[in-house]
Amino acid sequence: MPQTILSRRIMAIWLPRLAVDRWRRIEGCAPNEGADAEPVALVAETAHGLRITAANDAGLAAGARPGMPLTDARTLCSSLKAVPSDPDGDRAFLERLAGWAQRWGPWTAIDAPDSLLVDASAVAHLFDGEAGLLADAQDHLAAQGLVARTAIAPTAGAAWALAHYGPERAIVAPEDDVERRLAPLPVAALRLDIEAVLVLRRLGLKRIGDLTKIGRDALKRRFRSRSPSANPLLRIDQLLGRVAEPLLPVVTVVPASAQRRLMEPIRHRELLDRIVADLAADIARELESRGEGVRRLELGLWRVDGEVAIRSLEFAAATREPTHIERLFATRLDDVEAGFGIELVRMRAVWTEPLAVLQADLDQGVRTPGTSLATCIDRLTVRLGARAVRRPVPYASHLPERAQRWQPPLVAEEASQEEPRFHARPLKLLDKPEKIAVLYATPDGYPKQFRWRGNLHEVARVEGPERISPEWWREKGHTRLRDYYRIEDCEGRRYWIYRLGLVDDGRGGLPDWFLQGLCG
Amino acid sequence: MDMSAFLTGGELSLSHSRVPRWRPGLGGESARHSEVFAAGNEASGAALALALALERLCEEEHEKRSLLWVQDEASVRLNGRPYRPGLPVTLRRRLIHVTASKPEDVLFAIEEGLRCRDLACVIGEIAGNPKACDFTASRRLTLAAEKHDASLFLVRHDAARDLSSARMRWQVRAAPSLPPLWNVEAPGSPAWRAELFRARGYAPGEWILDHGTKLSERRSILRQAQDERNSGRAEAGAEHSDTRSA
Numbered sequence: 001m002p003q004t005i006l007s008r009r010i011m012a013i014w015l016p017r018l019a020v021d022r023w024r025r026i027e028g029c030a031p032n033e034g035a036d037a038e039p040v041a042l043v044a045e046t047a048h049g050l051r052i053t054a055a056n057d058a059g060l061a062a063g064a065r066p067g068m069p070l071t072d073a074r075t076l077c078s079s080l081k082a083v084p085s086d087p088d089g090d091r092a093f094l095e096r097l098a099g100w101a102q103r104w105g106p107w108t109a110i111d112a113p114d115s116l117l118v119d120a121s122a123v124a125h126l127f128d129g130e131a132g133l134l135a136d137a138q139d140h141l142a143a144q145g146l147v148a149r150t151a152i153a154p155t156a157g158a159a160w161a162l163a164h165y166g167p168e169r170a171i172v173a174p175e176d177d178v179e180r181r182l183a184p185l186p187v188a189a190l191r192l193d194i195e196a197v198l199v200l201r202r203l204g205l206k207r208i209g210d211l212t213k214i215g216r217d218a219l220k221r222r223f224r225s226r227s228p229s230a231n232p233l234l235r236i237d238q239l240l241g242r243v244a245e246p247l248l249p250v251v252t253v254v255p256a257s258a259q260r261r262l263m264e265p266i267r268h269r270e271l272l273d274r275i276v277a278d279l280a281a282d283i284a285r286e287l288e289s290r291g292e293g294v295r296r297l298e299l300g301l302w303r304v305d306g307e308v309a310i311r312s313l314e315f316a317a318a319t320r321e322p323t324h325i326e327r328l329f330a331t332r333l334d335d336v337e338a339g340f341g342i343e344l345v346r347m348r349a350v351w352t353e354p355l356a357v358l359q360a361d362l363d364q365g366v367r368t369p370g371t372s373l374a375t376c377i378d379r380l381t382v383r384l385g386a387r388a389v390r391r392p393v394p395y396a397s398h399l400p401e402r403a404q405r406w407q408p409p410l411v412a413e414e415a416s417q418e419e420p421r422f423h424a425r426p427l428k429l430l431d432k433p434e435k436i437a438v439l440y441a442t443p444d445g446y447p448k449q450f451r452w453r454g455n456l457h458e459v460a461r462v463e464g465p466e467r468i469s470p471e472w473w474r475e476k477g478h479t480r481l482r483d484y485y486r487i488e489d490c491e492g493r494r495y496w497i498y499r500l501g502l503v504d505d506g507r508g509g510l511p512d513w514f515l516q517g518l519c520g
Numbered sequence: 521m522d523m524s525a526f527l528t529g530g531e532l533s534l535s536h537s538r539v540p541r542w543r544p545g546l547g548g549e550s551a552r553h554s555e556v557f558a559a560g561n562e563a564s565g566a567a568l569a570l571a572l573a574l575e576r577l578c579e580e581e582h583e584k585r586s587l588l589w590v591q592d593e594a595s596v597r598l599n600g601r602p603y604r605p606g607l608p609v610t611l612r613r614r615l616i617h618v619t620a621s622k623p624e625d626v627l628f629a630i631e632e633g634l635r636c637r638d639l640a641c642v643i644g645e646i647a648g649n650p651k652a653c654d655f656t657a658s659r660r661l662t663l664a665a666e667k668h669d670a671s672l673f674l675v676r677h678d679a680a681r682d683l684s685s686a687r688m689r690w691q692v693r694a695a696p697s698l699p700p701l702w703n704v705e706a707p708g709s710p711a712w713r714a715e716l717f718r719a720r721g722y723a724p725g726e727w728i729l730d731h732g733t734k735l736s737e738r739r740s741i742l743r744q745a746q747d748e749r750n751s752g753r754a755e756a757g758a759e760h761s762d763t764r765s766a
Contacts, residue, residue, distance in 0.1 A: 369637070369667075369668060370635045370636055370637035370668045370670075371632075371635050371636045371637065372636070372637065372638055373586065373636055373638035373639065375636070376632050376633065376635070376636035376638070376639065377616075379632050380618060380629055380632055383625065383628060384618065384619075384620055384625055384629065388618055388619050388620060389616065389617075389618050390616075390617055390618075391615060391616050391617065392602070392603075392604040392615060392617060393604075394604060394605070400603075400605075403604075403605060404603060404604045404605070406617075409586075409616045413613065419605045423605070424606075425603060425605040425606035426563070426603055426606045427563050427566060427567055427570070427602065427603065427606045427607065428563045428566060428599060428600035428601060428602055428603055428606070429600050429601060429602075429603035429606075430600040431596065431597070431600065431601065452561070453561055455561065460696070461697075461699075461705055461706060461707045462705060462706070462707075463703060463705065463706035463707060486706065486707055487707065488696065488697060488707035490696075491693070491694060491696075492693075492694035492695045492696040492697060492711060492712075492713075493561070493562045493564075493694040494562075494563075494694065494697070494707050494710070517600070517603065517606070518561075518562060518563035518599065518600055519563060519567075519606070519707070519710070520563050520564070520566070520567030520570070520571075520606075520710040520731070
């Protein structure tokens with residue numbers, strides 16, 4: 001038996017009434033007072049109607065049980081109040097609680113839906129022994145309005161089993177025989193699926209002690225699943241520390257930040273630039289130690305008179321170059337009102353991405369001087385705005401102005417079908433098609449002479465029509481179709497024009513002509 | 521017999537003066553900063569700039585870098601935005617477009633683009649003759665382009681030929697296209713009448729250029745011959761040679 005596993009001390013915290021306790025916290029009432037004095041049940045919508053997931057003391061006394069349909073409970077107690085349950089909120093609350101539980105040990109894990117595991121190895125002496133640790137935990141949780149059951153054991157499985165089914169504040173000392181201490185607990189303490197528990201109960205195996213008596217071979221033949229939650233043998237091995245059980249610890253991530261508290265409030269721009277440069281260097285150092293690059297930075301400027309100015313900066317690609325950060329912030333600080341002075345400046349990396357530490361390429365700077373694409377995009381975006389720097393991407397639409405969309409330049413292009421090659425499209429498209437006055441139209445339909453922006457154009461060559469129908473699934477029924485013509489006038493200027501509608505389509509009067517594109 | 525392949529007298533006289541004549545395919549390696557003057561109601565300026573840029577890009581095989589296209593608001597209104605389905609296939613995935621409200625911002629964006637080593641070339645569009653777009657600004661762009669070995673093609677819509685330090689300056693307008701192979705009634709591949717009125721290292725001249733799959737020269741119109749034909753234009757030419765010497 002590996003000594004390392006059994007020398008650990010795991011504390012399990014079970015919050016049996018987590019959902020109800022949380023509801024009471026939100027209502028802001030003490031146990032059995034105010035809203036909690038009346039019978040209340042938390043319900044969830046299921047395929048078979050509303051079912052109760054939890055009930056308060058008054059509700060339990062009135063006969064409501066978890067898993068019961070709400071209508072059944074209402075027949076027992078007509079005054080039962082139903083409140084929607086919030087499993088996502090409970091989960092988020094438990095995650096926050098797991099971070100808070102690190103006060104009792106450096107490593108905590110969530111055991112959904114309502115338990116926490118804390119690694120309490122070699123920390124018990126800080127709380128006057130393990131009994132003191134359990135009492136402290138229960139006191140603090142009770143102060144938060146949470147009912148808790150706790151236990152300490154050498155393995156997570158054993159601690160969980162004792163917290164759920166063992167005596168109050170159970171402690172299994174390292175020298176104790178774990179198997180003997182857990183023998184009287186029911187098989188459900190093994191954290192098995194309902195089906196596996198049912199099979200064991202049908203076999204007449206009700207306690208953990210029964211399982212250890214009948215021998216491994218018999219159990220191995222019966223339960224072949226590799227999933228621990230369906231295999232009692234595996235669970236017993238985890239319980240006794242014969243097999244390691246990996247658990248996912250909760251890690252609280254603190255965003256990289258740097259701040260300067262100023263002895264003398266500053267009112268001048270040069271000093272502020274200096275401080276921003278210092279902060280950029282600090283945050284770059286911290287990001288480098290974490291192996292991260294920043295995508296969004298926030299700079300908070302706290303003024304003496306209580307005002308806060310916040311400037312944020314978004315980068316096209318993860319970076320941690322102090323000079324780049326400093327340069328971009330320099331353009332964003334022009335409109336900051338210093339008032340009576342700024343006393344605190346804080347820079348925070350709100351959004352970070354992994355960015356490995358790269359070996360500096362000394363050659364590259366000499367070979368190709370100049371900036372990288374991401375730096376260039378950042379500079380353009382900061383001065384001109386995010387909407388000014390874009391990349392055209394195709395979009396599945398027949399309408400020319402909808403067939404092209406714009407997206408940020410460094411975002412990867414989505415896979416799409418290529419445009420058909422047989423359509424000739426203009427090099428440039430006007431934002432809004434401009435109306436042209438057709439002076440003389442041929443019987444075939446295209447104009448022979450038209451006036452656009454005050455100039456007369458004599459059509460020499462023409463190709464068309466290319467008919468593009470309105471998108472009926474999107475547009476209104478009276479939208480007219482378009483007949484596109486590619487034309488060249490007598491001087492060789494090439495345009496893309498269209499007629500909106502037909503003469504006799506019954507969707508308006510005589511069709512208008514528009515010029516939409518300019519060909520190369 | 522097709523005589524157009526032979527050099528005419530004027531061309532021969534020019535070849536004596538040891539100034540090479542520009543022709544398509546030459547690229548113009550030394551000219552990092554080119555200006556194209558065109559009317560705002562035709563796309564010839566942008567199209568010629570794009571054709572020249574493509575010629576430059578083709579010199580470098582496996583070029584995957586992006587192309588920066590900067591426009592000011594006035595030129596967007598006047599001449600429209602680049603339209604992806606109408607662009608050359610090789611450029612469709614590589615275009616980054618910038619719109620700036622002021623000409624100063626266009627100049628800033630162009631300069632940032634020239635400084636960037638990950639951009640293949642920069643195409644700029646400015647409408648009219650804004651105050652910001654003076655000789656100092658153009659000199660700044662030329663120096664940036666030459667320092668970072670980047671190419672800039674600046675399209676000037678409806679602009680007068682002001683002072684500029686661009687290494688090649690073109691005046692372009694649309695020319696009737698050759699009829700395409702299948703439908704003689706349809707407009708053909710783009711063609712322009714392009715006049716190189718000032719260039720460093722090349723003699724000025726005028727050409728009719730076609731751009732089917734690549735830039736090619738249909739006809740070279742000799743400047744002197746044209747000057748003889750049209751005395752009014754000859755005066756304008758003299759004016760430009762003054763600019764050149766300035």
